[in-house]
Amino acid sequence: MRAEQVDVFEANRSRLFGLAYRMLGEAAEAEDVVQDAYLRWRQHADTVATPASWLTKVTTNLCLGRLTSARARREHYVGPWLPEPILTSTDPGPLETVEQHDTLSLGVLMLLERLTPLERAAFVLREAFDCGHREIAEILDLDEAHVRQLYRRARQHVGEPRKRFPASAEQGRRILERFLAAAVSGDVAGLARLLAEDAVAWSDGGGKVTAARHPVIGRDKVARLFVGLGRSPRTGRAALSLAEVNGTPAVLVHEAGALSVVIVPEIVDGRVVAVHSVLNPDKLAFASAQSR
Incomplete structure (x- = not known):
């Protein structure tokens, strides 16, 4: 050719x-x-x-x-x-x-x-x-x-x-930073204020790693879920960074230098309406290669 x-x-x-x-x-x-x-x-x-x-x-x-x-x-x-x-x-x-x-x-x-x-x-x-x-x-x-x-x-x-009206990149980043701060500090009420009433948390482990087998639905349940994750010893040992994933601000979690979780919130009308957490290592290979 x-x-x-x-x-x-x-x-x-x-x-x-x-x-x-x-x-x-x-x-x-x-x-x-x-x-x-x-x-x-x-x-x-x-x-x-x-x-x-x-x-x-x-x-x-x-x-x-x-x-x-x-x-x-x-x-x-x-x-x-x-x-x-x-x-x-x-x-x-x-x-x-x-x-x-x-x-x-x-x-x-x-x-x-x-x-x-x-x-x-x-x-x-x-x-x-x-x-x-x-x-x-x-x-x-x-x-x-x-x-x-x-x-x-x-x-x-x-x-x-x-x-609905999705967040701008700047607004999304600000909300995500507040989300992370509330989760790590254990501020359930503060985290709940960032969530829509019908917020949903999805976790994809694919049977390869531990993850919720069903979506977690509702502001209070999602807030408690992420506060629990944010204060876990495993999170304390991980390196968290912000990146643009699928066109929106997201969190990359690295453990022992390897990408282990990608957390992508969906922000609409100033509230987090969904949080997508991808943990299946097979699904992280492409993003991991990109981040090197």
């Missing part, structure tokens, strides 16, 4: 990864999809008239093929399943543009799990990459009316929560 054809693919790589990650919720799987797309590009580059469109179609369809098996695996997952976290401040490009942050958040990625594969593709292509309905129809080999119906159904499932 000619050097300029390799350059064309590399110019699209970040965008293709962003597409695959939003479709699958798994960074390692997304990387595999991008590699598969590259192998197909090597075979067909000489005959492709519009590389960006062709690569988008190939990547989307590779993801659709993997979603069915991925969902079957998640049905047998131990405890809550959360998407793999990624550090967005280290990877300039489509993953961290302001317009696309919303579709990158762990909360929205969890909502996308409610959709059928085709609904998810229509939603991601429209919301994250601003594709028109006709373009999406060409990518999915469907008629435009069908695509509009898919997108409308997808919006019905994920649109309502997105009408």
Whole structure:
């Protein structure tokens, strides 16, 4: 393959990864999809008239093929399943543009799990990459009316929560700092004031490490949970740092130099409405590599 054809693919790589990650919720799987797309590009580059469109179609369809098996695996997952976290401040490009942050958040990625594969593709292509309905129809080999119906159904499932007002990066960081301070100092009341009444804490250990097997629901229960964790001897020995994860301020917990937990709060209307804690070491491999 000619050097300029390799350059064309590399110019699209970040965008293709962003597409695959939003479709699958798994960074390692997304990387595999991008590699598969590259192998197909090597075979067909000489005959492709519009590389960006062709690569988008190939990547989307590779993801659709993997979603069915991925969902079957998640049905047998131990405890809550959360998407793999990624550090967005280290990877300039489509993953961290302001317009696309919303579709990158762990909360929205969890909502996308409610959709059928085709609904998810229509939603991601429209919301994250601003594709028109006709373009999406060409990518999915469907008629435009069908695509509009898919997108409308997808919006019905994920649109309502997105009408609220997410925190700015600065506000989110301030709230997160107060959250951590309250948890470590044992201030249950102070922590509760930062939480929405119906706040939910999700923990993903995948059966590999100790984690809650069910979501913890309610302001007081979530506050007590994190105060207990914040004052544990294990937390006292850990190194905590703030980072941007999936487009929002988050906490990285390192133990003995290794990334052991990523905590990503979802802040809406000035309150923490959800806290996503990823502890499964398999899901931390990508973020750990990014943070080195």
